[in-house]
Amino acid sequence: MSARRIIAVLLENEAGALSRIIGLFAQRNYNIESLTVAPTEDETLSRLTLTTCGDESTIEQVTKQLNKLIEVVKVVDLTDGDHIERELMLVKVRAEGAQRPEIKRVADIFRGQIVDLTPDAYTVQLTGPSEKLDAFIRAIGRAAVLEVARSGVSGIGRGDAMMRL
């Protein structure tokens, strides 16, 4: 059975390390739905969060193959346990005349913030699980959406579970 998975990877913060991860997914025909990466508090390490989907054995192969990459220090499938996932979205929405208060109201309901505006449009900033961002777009209506920039999912385990060296 194919399921969505969130995989966190700690890797050496070195040139070329990221291309190996992306290359691995392309080469082995695994899919990547989203990917985020940035250095951690220890600047020799980067942390990457990947969302992918596949059946049990494919995901097992994905984590094993990731672990084989020389620059990968640690791999955790966050979906194996309780975890928090967040995504950031910046979305430009058409907002003219009478629509303006309505859009503001929807953004408030989703705990979004208006971070920029023009006479015809708002730019709304939203964070949350990916489904929440999808729901916002549905609520506003696709026709009103002018441009979307999403960060991809970032995730962390809940409670005392810690991913470190």
Place this chain on the structure above:
Amino acid sequence: MAEMLSGADMLVRALQDEGVEYLFGYPGGAALHIYDAIFKQQKVEHILVRHEQAAAHMADGYARATGRPGVVLVTSGPGATNTITGIATAHMDSTPIVVISGQVPTDQLGTDAFQETDMVGVSRPVVKHSFLVRNAAEIPMAVKKAFYIAASGRPGPVVIDVPKDATDPNAKFEYAYPKDVAMRSYNPVAHGHSGQIRAAVKLLLAAKRPVIYSGGGVVQGDAAEALTAIARRLDYPVTNTLMGLGGFPGTDRRFLGMLGLHGTFEANLAMHHADVIFAVGARFDDRVTNNPAKFCPDAKFIHLDVDPASISKIIPADIPIVGAAAPALTGMLGRLETELERNPDAIDRDAIDAWWRRIDGWRRRFGLDHDQRARGDAPLLPQQVVQAVYRATRGEAYVTADVGQHQMFAAQYYLFDEPRRWINSGGLGTMGFGLPAAMGAQFAFPDAQVVCVTGEGSFMMNMQELSTCMQYALPIKIINLNNQALGMVKQWQDMQYGGRHSHSTYKDALPDFVALAASFGHAGFRVDTLPELEAVVAEIFSDKYKDRLVFLDAWIDPDEHVYPMAIKGGAMNEMVLTRNGGPAPPP
């Protein structure tokens, strides 16, 4: 005070400190500082090849014969890209090679400079790891890590890409070769988990129809001795993959021969009917399993491998053991002795005897020679040539092969009693591998008998190396099983495409191989009948030609096929056994 060396000198010194004997290479602009550093020293011998692909195969052949990494040096751009097939070949068969490529100077990187290729990028999918040296001071550590990574864990090729400015002879740095290396992100496992080993031994002892299926990991992991001890202690049958030949003595009565696509009847049938299969250093390649859904329906699997990603990749393992083959097998042997001491009747001998009777029945009925009977004055058969070579070399030669029918005949008819003697491109199936790989083995063991079994198609893919053989006086014996065709392709066309030989023959366009060999200063012979064969082969391997390369052009039956051949999409017991014979009769 620390020694001050240029980047180029550091690179060569690091190779010396790593104990490198040979550097297989070819010069060019981006590598010239390095070549000048080579000129000034004697410790590392540089071998000038004629094509960079061959350099990579030579390093690979050296590595397979010795277990130590083979080393390649090439220039940027075309020099580097020419090594890719060789790197991919080493990658598929997990052999340790280190490829050092020159690169354009750092300030020209990314500008489409003359002979610039993103070598790290181009090679990325076919290396175990790669380094782009950013400045000269990184060179000693990059070399240290490259050799460590190439040879440890599941071995593989490593590329070091060195921009020309990092080898500038005028910029000097303190040199010290690192004593050891520790990497937080790379810690290959050694010993297998003791609980898993216990469970595996228990299952093995309880087996009624066991088979040990061992692959290249046993050869590469120097575990042949431990594996042989276990198999003999249990008196269980052993089959080897194409990569695993020599991992268990080919002349031992427990040896069933190779399994898989062109495996023996008895090996494939034993696998199909087994109740416990112990896979060691093998990866359930599609050329072994055929259709995984129909693979060995009654078996429980114990799978020992150094690479966790190989376990349960194709066939789910009942008892997975992650570990290096030699220490894990030694651990198993110890455990086995303990168990047998405690309970000498742990093995169901009656069941094992009955299993052997079945296996021996298959063996008698369908031994490999089945298709060679009653041919009267038929043309020379490739199998007969391999058998003659086997006898003349007493089974002790290093034998390399190219890719095609001749490769399968060599694998089937030359019995290897020792590991590392059989050298072929199993995973990538690279035509053109045989001759340069033989050269690598001959450089490693100058006094050993090295034989290259090739086909005329494969040979022509790297025949320029006859010139290198002349330069370094390599006494390799080349056995060309000349069927005047891309025989393996032709066989598939016979069997699956109604005999339409689309672009698989070139009968009237072949060179005179004897004259060709002679033009490079080598000895050439031709043979095309069975009565002449023994004498010619004896002469080639006589003292008279001890110091010379000899090329034997053996004109064989162009219509011969390799059998057995697994039926596409079938189970392991479904094979074609003869040209006219259909699938194997039910056992």
